[in-house]
Amino acid sequence: MFQLIHKDKFSKARLGRLKTAHGEVKTPVFMPVGTQGSVKAIANKELLDCNVEIILANAYHLYLRPGLEVIRQVGGLHKFMGWAGPMLTDSGGYQVFSLASLRKVREDGVEFSSHIDGSKHFLTPEKVIEIQNELGSDIMMTLDECVHYPAARDYVEQSLELTTKWARRSKKYFNESRLSAVANRAQIDSTAKAEIMSDERPLLFGIVQGSTYLDLRKRAVEDLVSIGFDGYAIGGLSVGEPQNLIFEVADYTASLLPEEKARYAMGLGTPPDMIETIACGIDMFDCVVPTRNGRNGQAFTWLGELQLRNADYKIDTRPIDEACGCYTCRTHTRAYIRHLFNTEELLGLRLVSLHNIHFYVKLIELARKAILEDRFMKFKEEFIKNYNKWKELKK
Amino acid sequence: MFQLIHKDKFSKARLGRLKTAHGEVKTPVFMPVGTQGSVKAIANKELLDCNVEIILANAYHLYLRPGLEVIRQVGGLHKFMGWAGPMLTDSGGYQVFSLASLRKVREDGVEFSSHIDGSKHFLTPEKVIEIQNELGSDIMMTLDECVHYPAARDYVEQSLELTTKWARRSKKYFNESRLSAVANRAQIDSTAKAEIMSDERPLLFGIVQGSTYLDLRKRAVEDLVSIGFDGYAIGGLSVGEPQNLIFEVADYTASLLPEEKARYAMGLGTPPDMIETIACGIDMFDCVVPTRNGRNGQAFTWLGELQLRNADYKIDTRPIDEACGCYTCRTHTRAYIRHLFNTEELLGLRLVSLHNIHFYVKLIELARKAILEDRFMKFKEEFIKNYNKWKELKK
Numbered sequence: 001m002f003q004l005i006h007k008d009k010f011s012k013a014r015l016g017r018l019k020t021a022h023g024e025v026k027t028p029v030f031m032p033v034g035t036q037g038s039v040k041a042i043a044n045k046e047l048l049d050c051n052v053e054i055i056l057a058n059a060y061h062l063y064l065r066p067g068l069e070v071i072r073q074v075g076g077l078h079k080f081m082g083w084a085g086p087m088l089t090d091s092g093g094y095q096v097f098s099l100a101s102l103r104k105v106r107e108d109g110v111e112f113s114s115h116i117d118g119s120k121h122f123l124t125p126e127k128v129i130e131i132q133n134e135l136g137s138d139i140m141m142t143l144d145e146c147v148h149y150p151a152a153r154d155y156v157e158q159s160l161e162l163t164t165k166w167a168r169r170s171k172k173y174f175n176e177s178r179l180s181a182v183a184n185r186a187q188i189d190s191t192a193k194a195e196i197m198s199d200e201r202p203l204l205f206g207i208v209q210g211s212t213y214l215d216l217r218k219r220a221v222e223d224l225v226s227i228g229f230d231g232y233a234i235g236g237l238s239v240g241e242p243q244n245l246i247f248e249v250a251d252y253t254a255s256l257l258p259e260e261k262a263r264y265a266m267g268l269g270t271p272p273d274m275i276e277t278i279a280c281g282i283d284m285f286d287c288v289v290p291t292r293n294g295r296n297g298q299a300f301t302w303l304g305e306l307q308l309r310n311a312d313y314k315i316d317t318r319p320i321d322e323a324c325g326c327y328t329c330r331t332h333t334r335a336y337i338r339h340l341f342n343t344e345e346l347l348g349l350r351l352v353s354l355h356n357i358h359f360y361v362k363l364i365e366l367a368r369k370a371i372l373e374d375r376f377m378k379f380k381e382e383f384i385k386n387y388n389k390w391k392e393l394k395k
Numbered sequence: 396m397f398q399l400i401h402k403d404k405f406s407k408a409r410l411g412r413l414k415t416a417h418g419e420v421k422t423p424v425f426m427p428v429g430t431q432g433s434v435k436a437i438a439n440k441e442l443l444d445c446n447v448e449i450i451l452a453n454a455y456h457l458y459l460r461p462g463l464e465v466i467r468q469v470g471g472l473h474k475f476m477g478w479a480g481p482m483l484t485d486s487g488g489y490q491v492f493s494l495a496s497l498r499k500v501r502e503d504g505v506e507f508s509s510h511i512d513g514s515k516h517f518l519t520p521e522k523v524i525e526i527q528n529e530l531g532s533d534i535m536m537t538l539d540e541c542v543h544y545p546a547a548r549d550y551v552e553q554s555l556e557l558t559t560k561w562a563r564r565s566k567k568y569f570n571e572s573r574l575s576a577v578a579n580r581a582q583i584d585s586t587a588k589a590e591i592m593s594d595e596r597p598l599l600f601g602i603v604q605g606s607t608y609l610d611l612r613k614r615a616v617e618d619l620v621s622i623g624f625d626g627y628a629i630g631g632l633s634v635g636e637p638q639n640l641i642f643e644v645a646d647y648t649a650s651l652l653p654e655e656k657a658r659y660a661m662g663l664g665t666p667p668d669m670i671e672t673i674a675c676g677i678d679m680f681d682c683v684v685p686t687r688n689g690r691n692g693q694a695f696t697w698l699g700e701l702q703l704r705n706a707d708y709k710i711d712t713r714p715i716d717e718a719c720g721c722y723t724c725r726t727h728t729r730a731y732i733r734h735l736f737n738t739e740e741l742l743g744l745r746l747v748s749l750h751n752i753h754f755y756v757k758l759i760e761l762a763r764k765a766i767l768e769d770r771f772m773k774f775k776e777e778f779i780k781n782y783n784k785w786k787e788l789k790k
Contacts, residue, residue, distance in 0.1 A: 041741040073710040315468040339461045346436040
């Protein structure tokens, strides 16, 4: 499912191709986040215009609203959203532990109250696979506990044990549900088995936890690899720890993971975070930063971050980024976008969110090109230097 | 500037063409409202995709934010907004009387406090023309007092007297400022005078007030026509009066206006309002309804209005309107849009606003076609019958 195409000669950065039931994805890749089945304020056609190849949706949110019954009746999440490309669904583990209240973790699963209406729910590793089956996910994630930073070693060790057990049960249920899908379809179609077992089937990724304890990360990797997944995510990154620890954990964990499987750093990150961890051998990223910060008027550029609400831009007739070819930069000035934020016009947050997604995707495209040409370290160095330019100037 | 192209054989409906400095507009026409320099939640390219030919912006709002200094420095409102087509600017009279507080109307103008920060301002008819000059408006409106319904005859009569005086001063100042622009430009360009005096100059429209008193409407028309404007707006419509009075006043007033000038019903209206008043000989419309109602989940269709928040649409996989070719209807289902409103996703209000603008423009396009083919009354009858279909079914 994952094909390693090229390894950069002077770093651990790598180029790959991930096959999914809804098409191939070139890695490294950035996946915009459509938590509730919509990348906030952005239309599908705009994502395609930005060369977005894959998006992320969230099982926890969609399970609560619109609920599985609706998704089933309209024919799955792809149809519901009108998105024909690949889609990864987060398991909801992170949301259960960060959003839901009255949470009770038990051996068999987690009981919680909805953050929307307080209704009670019980999620097990099996149920979470079932939800993602119903959504029609191309890449599923297992239920895990995402431990925040800092966390006591004892707690992390205990939590990891449960996460690993859940991962084993997830894989078992995933295989069973595949077999049962094959059995069901075999009655009407004799070629179904081969199909479902190969390209058309969803992928299942395991999630490596272990906080900042490297030996626990190692244990997690060994356990997950022995279970066997289509790809491996590094969870519990960027949850409050200092930046050097993000890179240390990502680098160490990536170095233990099997080369022939995709590696996904969950929830990362800022543009420099992504570039730094691509150098550690990470292939996949998702982050709410381009849209969330975009809605607050913060734009990402090759020279750093711009806060468009600032009075500095009052009569600035330049685009956000003179080097950018996105719709926002081709059409509008900083002065206009500042006015839109100043007057609470919805177009403002649309325009900046769009620019930011375009920037993230373009950055990763250029990173891929640099890897192919064995000059990723130079690319990284120049990118980081330029990206800090405005920050330096302001000192 | 206005060319009457065709009159429907069986009604007062008419086809025309309005020349502006930024291009021609086919009438009847609907102008989406971009109060603060943005049609709420909609991008310029989407307006163009919907065949929008002209938009409206508001002098009062733009005068307060970003302010004239910013607009001047960035080179006018067209450049500021990135809109290259025709633009009409409202004088701000309506806003001073509906939004601003501590309002004092004097003979020479109106003093008020900003609805944003309470700052004090004084607008005169001359100042309002000056503001619209700075904005670079293609069609300017004179300062008037928009009287709400119901209003005592004495009050309306007195208000109308002032509005007429202000209209006279507006025209005088408009002519003077044109002459001075010509004088200034003549120094550098000998052909400037002819240009500024013809196609390239902005148009100035007068506004007929008089509430529901038909004799006062008549007096207003006579006074304004004697002053002479490029077009005539009917103001003070849809300000609380019953619907039959809207049509009565529009019909009566339009019948008094010179045939060779464009007629603009300010603030109208719902789709049936527009179709009914096109039959009275109205050429131009603006209304916040498609975007404002769109932001609340109300969609306009050929069969009436849909409230997309309703549970009825929970698993409805049809587009908003099966007869519609807009991006929203080509891409998304009612079930998905309902989910977007239900989860407060910004994409929802974008999609419905876009659909509504598309619907308004398409409706007026078909009305123009019907006028050209002398079958407007049949078109109107069928439209109204179909438009009430869902309402009838629900009874």
